[in-house]
Amino acid sequence: MSKIAALLKPTSIAVIGASNNSQRIGYIVIRNLLSGCFNGPIIPVTPKYTAVAGILAYRNIDAMPITPDIAILCTRAEFNPDIITQLGEKGVKTVIIIAATMMSASSDSNAINYHQQILINAKRHNMRIIGPNSMGIILPWLNLNASVSPITANKGNIAFISQSAAVCTTILDWAQNKQIGFSTFISLGDACDINFAELLDFLSQDTKTDAILLYIDSINDARQFMSAARAAARNRRILVLKSGRTMAGRAAALLHTIGEGGLDEVYDAAIRRSGMLRVHTTHDLFAAVETLAHSVPLRGERLVILTNGGGPAIMAVDALSDRGGKLATLSADTIQRLSAVLPAYWSQANPIDIMGDANSDRYRQVLTILLDSDDFDALLIMHSPSAITNSTDTAKIITETLHQHPRSQRINVLTNWSGENEAAEARSIFTQARLPTYRTPESAISAFMHLVEYRRNQRQLMETPVSIGEISADLHYVRNEIHRLLQQNIHRLETHEIRPLLTSYGFTTLPTWIASDAAEAVHIAEQIGYPVAVKLRSADIRHKSEIHGVVLYLRDANEVANAADAILSRVALHYPSARIDGLLIQRMADRSGAQELRIGIRNDPVFGPVIILGEETIHWNIERDAVVALPPLNMALARYMVINALKHHKIKQRSSLEQISIPALSRLLVTISQMIIDCPEIRAFDIHPLLVSGNELTIIDASMDIAEFDGDIQQRLAIRPYPKEYEQPCQLKDGKQILLRPILPEDEPAHKAFINQVSEEDLYKRFFSDVGELNHEALAKFTQIDYDREMAFVAVYQDMIIGVARALSDADNTEAEFAILVRSDMKGCGLGGILMTKLIDYAHQQRLARLTGMTMPTNRGMITLAQKMGFSIDVQLADGVVEMLLELNHH
Incomplete structure (x- = not known):
């Protein structure tokens, strides 16, 4: 965060390529810096002039008298990689590359190579970059206009971050007329280095910022973005205008950025899941800005x-x-x-x-x-x-x-x-x-x-999810079965092939048999009983309905034989080269009063695996017919997904059909979410249809694509799931067997009961104030954590929480602040030491540089424990606190 602070709280600025020519960017930047009355050195660098706008200029970077906090590049693109190196050797840590110096992003390979060379040179010197293709930054509270904008920003409480320079100037012009001010105004441009996530982390702690607006073309690091956005949205109101809502819009957006596209519905789901609010038009954005600027x-x-x-x-x-x-x-x-x-x-x-x-x-x-x-x-x-x-x-x-x-x-x-x-x-x-x-x-x-x-x-x-217990799939069997199929070079699985995997997760499926021809189909139908369904089995034909490859409600041998022969004949006529692997025979499920839904898993190029829910239709289109959610899901989030599908008529509650059980469907979605977490080899999964009749959910047909996964399993999801690997059984001094595990959102009732059993004195030592009765919002913040940047280990004995240890990492993931609380009647049994050891092990695994903590001088138990664990102790008598520090030496 120190380099972000250098960007957003600079004390000195150099302009590389400064000019006295009013048509040059170097002139506009100098003019804006001077007109804003920035209270710090402005250093023009140019070989052409001895002075720029009356300020002494320097011929080259080496000649600069000081190392500035920020260098603004107003030079031609081909010179910038070398200039980055020179600035790095001078010790400059933050650079803004202005818009007009960027070569056209429509030349994809040129733009990507250009960005890569800039980043390589910058990283050699631990330097950070805004841009290329940036308009610059405006920091009204510092009287700093380090941009090429013809309009400046008034002082206010809204931060604005945009990938589009044109949107920046439009907002500035409108805001001037409305007398709306900003705390921070940043044009990210191509965002090849400093991105939305890092700025959100900084601005969410900025006392001048009450609300944040984002204009997004694309996101490059979904995991980092989601973590920062979720944290920031709990402290600040955040609105997002995301371009590329249509296929044509996404294609146009990619001409101006180097990020990947991704479905708009997935972006929509990500924005909702993070707690931000999306607006869809500039008109809505203007209205939202005006409301945020003057609202509580x-x-x-x-x-x-x-x-x-x-x-x-x-x-x-x-x-x-x-x-x-x-x-x-x-x-x-x-x-x-x-x-x-x-x-x-x-x-x-x-x-x-x-x-x-x-x-x-x-x-x-x-x-x-x-x-x-x-x-x-x-x-x-x-x-x-x-x-x-x-x-x-x-x-x-x-x-x-x-x-x-x-x-x-x-x-x-x-x-x-x-x-x-x-x-x-x-x-x-x-x-x-x-x-x-x-x-x-x-x-x-x-x-x-x-x-x-x-x-x-x-x-x-922040809704407290209902606990459904652990989803107990036979994970050893599932992993071995997927591995076996991949070894046999099988990547596309149909209903009968994935039925054992689905059964392992508790899904209800229909028994399925395979017939090689019409005669065998009749024989199977006679054995299992009528009515039956006959379906084509072919790896080369994914959408069987297009050739009427599924025939239902066959009630006798003649109907089965005729249907089987007709399916095989149609394939031979329309797809003569297609492989036919036989026919699938299923006994017909009772569909009276039931509704047919479709659920899928897709791998989005930006946000990774996503879950899709809608009604079964012939020509199914995700953008038109479904809602999307990011895993992992709990019961509250799954319920939210179902309600959203009903609200937006992706699923229709029909009076002639039995009402869909929202809890039952939510549990199925949670189970699918767990299956995604358990099995990184699953690239796509489609249930088509899922037969829903009240609480009864039956998978009629399903397909799955699998492939070897050679990436980082921990990073493939946009949101880190529950880290089960941290679960650890332990024994207390008195012989009690406990479980240490990460906290869950479902723990809120147990956590409230735990707090109620801690004495007022112990709570005061932990929180430095009288706690009183904790409301749902406070408890949700304790239990609904982001495992990417925060960890809370609970000690559980007989389903009761008896202790909690927390570590909250800073945005740079260099250090974490810890806190430990033990139920008052459980002190003296070694639990504090077990929790502290768990935190230190976690900090080492995260490669943190240090653990820090703070307690009161009267908390002798905590101070003694910290000393025993190797912490240095610093008593701050003036402040009435004791600071604890453990160096871990990972940075």
Whole structure:
């Protein structure tokens, strides 16, 4: 993070290729640096001039009097690899390569080679790169405009990171007009080195940043991105505008980046899973920015609409209903108080229509009554042009009333002043008062729903999953069977071949027999009983329905023989060169009242294995017919996936069919997720169909592609799964057998019970304050961790948690801060030492440089344990703390 700090908190800057020519980038960068009044040395480097913009220039990099924190390259692309080397030898650690110096990314091989050479030269000197193809950076709180943008950014609380320079300038121009400011403004360009993940890690801890906006063309390191995004989204509100929603858009995006494409639905799933909110258009982004700039976190979703016109209010309600929003219900007391100041014929409900003859004083009276109530969580104030009252005067009264009322600081207030000329000045008043204002009812509702959807997503992600116990597949058998098939050079498996694997995981499947011809098919059908299904078996024909290769409900020998002969004849006619491996015979499953779903596993080029859920259709298209989720799944996340599929009509609950059991389907998805984790050789898996009838789920047909996996098993998933390899049985001094294992989200109830059995004194020593009753949000943060950057080992005895040891790594993964808590009645049995040993072993495995911790001087037990384990102890009497440090020497 130190190099990111050098980028975002620089004290000196060099401009390589500085110029006095106003048409050159080197001139624009120097001009912007000077106009921003940056309080630090600016060092122009150029062989052409002795001074640039009145500042002494230096002929070459060696001549620079100091080593700057940042060097900005305004030079031609072919010179940049050598310049990187020279800067590295000078000791420069951060470089920004400006947009116009980048060669065309449409020449893929040239661009990739160029990036590789830059990175090779930079890594030799432990240097970090922004760009190439960057517009630069703007840090308003440092008065730093180190960019080529013709527009600067005002001071504010929003950080913006973009891969597109054009989007940067568009946002800046719009924000200037709206008087919206930024804490940080970064153009990543091609992001060949410093990426979204590293910046998210830094900005999520930045006190000047309350919200973060991302414009993404593509992601290169999905695992790093997901880990950083999940951590940042718990501390900051993050909105994402992702381009390439369509196939044509993805193709266009790849012309401007060197990343891989990946399905848009997978990006959508990744953004949701990380806790961020996606917007789909620039218009939505503008609305979201304005809302974020002037909003507080929602406490609830109840919206009150105050209006002087019924029509616009109805449009707002329609938009709210379409997006799944909630109107607040007015209390009897509020209605009574409003009735005292409004005409007798007012609506007496929400929306509150105060009539077209409402003057500014009526707005003031109603607004005051509403602010005195606790009936709502957000307020939309609307105004349509009126001959009775002046819209500007009304806007002034509203801002004054809000400013004077203490509750206005705790709720979100949005405004919609309709019209153009009549409303322009009023909207300007709201902008100056830092109140979000919108031109249409629909855009105001859209902005409000961004806040609602963000809150809902965060709450759903923090839901405590139901524990279903360990999925007990015979993993030894499964691994051996896959290995055997691969040794026989078998890579495509059909239903009958994968049935033993599926049965091992507890899936219900139909027995399947193989027939070589029509006669054998009849013989099998007579043995298993009618009705039966006859299906083509051919590795060369994947979509059997295209040639009617599946015939169902065959009720006697003649029907079976005719169907078998017809299938084989059609293959011979249409696919004469296809291999025919026989026919599959299955007894028909009872489909009365059942629904046919399709579930699959695909390997996305960016995010790796993903799970897909939808209805079975003939021409199945993932983008159109399915929802997507990233493994690993627990019951809460799987339930969220099913509900999402129902909500977006990827699965339809039909009244004529038995209702789908969401818990049963969720458990099946969790099991598939575990199968992905267990078996890296699975490249694709398709259940088509899955027959669902209430709680009964039966796999009718399935196929699987397998291949040797020679990559890093730990890195193949975008989110690190539960690290079972850390489970360890141990014995306490008194002989009790315990299990040390990583914490799980399902542990929340047990963790709460554990905290309740720790004395107040011990909790105070651990948390440095009175803890009190921990709510769900606090407990979720303890139990729902990212195993990539945090670890918590729980000691479990007879299904009870009796101790916890935690290690939270920094973003650079160089050191971790630890903490240990033991149930008060379990002290003295050696558990603290067992937990500390486990943490130290973990730190060595992660190749951390050091473990650090902090405790109180009165916590003699912790201090003695740390000393025994080799920690150095530093007593800070002035601060009343004891610092503990263990050097591990891995960096």
